[in-house]
Amino acid sequence: MELTYNYSDQLKEFFEKNSQIFEQTLLYEAVNVKDKIDEILRVGNIDLVHNAHILVVYVINGEDESLKKFAEQEGIAWATHSIALSFKLEWVHAIRRTLWGFIEKYYKWNENKELADFFQLETDINNRVDEFLNTFFISYSTYKDSLINAQRELVETLSVPIIPIDPSICILPLVGSMDSSRVAILKDKVLTKVSDLGIETLILDLSGIATMDNEIIIELMKCIDGIAMMGCKTVITGLRKEIVKEMTNTCIKFNYHTETLGTLQKALSEHFPIQHH
Numbered sequence: 001m002e003l004t005y006n007y008s009d010q011l012k013e014f015f016e017k018n019s020q021i022f023e024q025t026l027l028y029e030a031v032n033v034k035d036k037i038d039e040i041l042r043v044g045n046i047d048l049v050h051n052a053h054i055l056v057v058y059v060i061n062g063e064d065e066s067l068k069k070f071a072e073q074e075g076i077a078w079a080t081h082s083i084a085l086s087f088k089l090e091w092v093h094a095i096r097r098t099l100w101g102f103i104e105k106y107y108k109w110n111e112n113k114e115l116a117d118f119f120q121l122e123t124d125i126n127n128r129v130d131e132f133l134n135t136f137f138i139s140y141s142t143y144k145d146s147l148i149n150a151q152r153e154l155v156e157t158l159s160v161p162i163i164p165i166d167p168s169i170c171i172l173p174l175v176g177s178m179d180s181s182r183v184a185i186l187k188d189k190v191l192t193k194v195s196d197l198g199i200e201t202l203i204l205d206l207s208g209i210a211t212m213d214n215e216i217i218i219e220l221m222k223c224i225d226g227i228a229m230m231g232c233k234t235v236i237t238g239l240r241k242e243i244v245k246e247m248t249n250t251c252i253k254f255n256y257h258t259e260t261l262g263t264l265q266k267a268l269s270e271h272f273p274i275q276h277h
Contacts, residue, residue: 003102005109012060014106022056022098023049029094033087044081046074052095059099059128071132075139079147088136096129160189168200169271171264175208183219190223194232201271202227205264207238214250217243221252228257235259237267 004017015022026049027034037048051074058067078088103125107118163171172190193199204224212220224234236258247253254260261267 003105005106007110009106011103011106012057015056015060015102018102019053022102023052025101026052026094026098029097030091033091033094036087040083040087044077044083046077046081046083048091052091055092055095055132056099059125059132062124062128064128064131067128067132068135071135072139075136075141076143078136079140079144085137085140089133092129092133092136096126099125099129160186162190162193162202164197164199165268168198169203170197170199170201171203171205173205173208173264178209178212178216178220180216180219183216183223186220187223187226191226191230194227194230199232201233201235203235203237203264203267203271205237205267206240206243207264209243210240211242212246214246214252217247217250217252221254224258225255228255233257233259235261235267235271237261237264 003021005014009017033048040046040048051070054070055067057063058070074088078085103118103121161173163173165171170193174186190202194202224236227234234257236254237260239260261270
């Protein structure tokens, strides 16, 4: 297939008439990305070939605002679906090379075009492609950071699931492993909730925690002390023998404000009795 050219064609018209050849050339240039096009379309609903045409039109026409918004949208889309940035970088560079190959042919055929016009076009087009990449990466990074923060907040919330059972009593069931990071989150979330909700009794169920080392137990004790200072009583349930052994071996004791009961059911029956009508 050969390029179609009319002497009166503007650059935009030249590209529109030869869009199929442009696609073929682009796919030849994008060695690694061409095999990923279908996968990227399936995973992120991102049509790379169609979007390449949009990018070229914005670049050629000097539609800077549209180019910037398009780059921002692309950045969000790629960040949302965690598509490798290396593919985007290779794809845009392939678009740039293909675009310049076509421009070179266009200028060779159009003898009336001044050389100065070509150099100005080179500056404009390269600046726009660079601006697209810059805006894309900023958008990608910003949105990716927001996703990570949202996921971190969700994880923190799930790791400290404070469940109100009446206006003054809440349950905090802890499951899994406890490390220094989780205890730090626990302190912050619990003290905030005690303050915000006016919790008077917090039932801390540890039946889902198999072990805790000495340092973590001490940090948990500090958290309980902080809760007591805010006028909230802590009821601990479900202490496993491994944790009790660790506490007795190191002579760690709960403060006198803290009540311990064998099971969560026992705590609920004492602090939240069923009302019979």
